[in-house]
Amino acid sequence: MRIALTLLALPLLAACVPPVEPRQDPLQLAGTALPQDGCTVPTLAGGESGVGFEGIPAAQAALLGRWVNGMWDDTRACHALTVEHISPDGSVVATFATGASSVSPPTARRVTGTVDETGRLELTLPDGSQAIYALAGTTLRGAHIANGVMRPVALNRG
Template sequence: MIRASLLLSGCTALVLSGCATTGPSGPSPIVLAAGAAPMGVDCAVMEMTAEPGEAAIGLTEAQSALMGHWVQGMWESGVCHTLSVEDIQADGTARVVFANGPSAVAPPTARRVTGTVSESGILRFTLPDGAEVSYALDGEILRGVLRRDGTMSPVALTRG
């Protein structure tokens, strides 16, 4: 059963800096979101109630490190964001909850989606509207990039 709940999480100021090279699996979210940093401003994000499970045996350390709740994110549009990595299987298949706060044109949303995590720890998935999202751990910060309709928005999250 999926329940929607309201979670207060901090927001993030975002500044896109530099440009990234494209590797075998696309641009690095670490490079693309390098200028994003936590600010500590609270905002509401609706997310599905989700508890992370255990990572599957046979995952790399980089894959396992993504497990859990990630909070304090804000897209360039000012919309707050959280991510929960619920499950990662031995083949790299991941189940995540992608949640955004309200915007001027949309209510808060939360979606459970399936993606993949590379052996190097890059999480990628496509949202139902066709937006492509990728994340990678940079020290204690999870950096992400959303690409939709030729535009790109970076985000940085901390473990929550």
């Protein structure tokens, strides 16, 4: 009897497990996003454009510096990113800044993350959310991922 109940319960338990979503590509997520001229955001002292070490791959070095004119599509808040430093091991220090919106004041936060050899940059923000970026030509495309919601953005070198 116990075996029969266990066998009946297995399909129900399997149905309760949420499906695993494949890792989203920021180039695909932000494929239709466009940089918005004139966006302004706060900056942090000492957050000047990138300083990297010799020997980092070209795909990583291309991310160094300031990226501007991003706009989150849902809040219409401006966004800028400054990749300040990339270490040979792929660790990154960056400034993640967002302008004022109807739901939050302007913020600028120094954050850390990693960049792989292909140039995929992943940052962890203080609230536990994640930002992912990758270059598409001269545009930095990315997505902010929080509570299962992905918000696309596109930025220009600034």
